[in-house]
Amino acid sequence: MTTPSNCLYSFRRCPYAMRARLAILFAGLQVELREVTLKNKPAQMLAISPKGTVPVLLLADGAVIQESRDIMVWALEQQDPQGLLDATVLDQANALIEQNDNEFKYWLDRYKYADRHVEMTQTEYRQRGEGFLRVLEALLESRAYLLGD
Structure with a gap:
């Protein structure tokens, strides 16, 4: 069984x-x-x-x-072998997830389906989404991974 x-x-x-x-x-x-x-x-x-x-x-x-x-x-x-539930890591991870799920995803969907969202151009939607990508790039400039080394 x-x-x-x-x-x-x-x-x-x-x-x-x-x-x-x-x-x-x-x-x-x-x-x-x-x-x-x-x-x-x-x-x-x-x-x-x-x-x-x-x-x-x-x-x-x-x-x-x-x-x-x-x-x-x-x-x-x-099981958390990498310590991802550590409070300092978790706070930063939650902030990134919130920004991804609420801000970035909003602009990404409009960029992908710009023909359905004619309020702005596809380029303008992309530029709005790039703000979050700059946050991620800045984190990766100073360490190997988004949440640390």
Whole structure:
């Protein structure tokens, strides 16, 4: 008899699903990965997460985690070999994630789909998004990784 495993519903190009997968990788955990076609979402995923977005983590005990940041925290609480939940690292990581998810993603979507967002030109949308990229570049000028050496 096999023991039930944790199961991650994911989509390879979704940045939020990527973030969840990376946290699981950094934590050294194994999960069953179920790659989802967003145009044909599996009924099993919709049954546990009716909102129909990825990532969704179904834990072996039946609990469901539906947000990438929550999946990240769950994974690192299981095992955090790189100390990513350290308060100083976590504060900086959360600030970068907030800026990425709220500011950068907004401008990136408008840049990618400028034909749908005609209020500005594609170049103007790109320039707005470049502000966050400059923040990341500045961090990488002074250290090997975004959150330290």
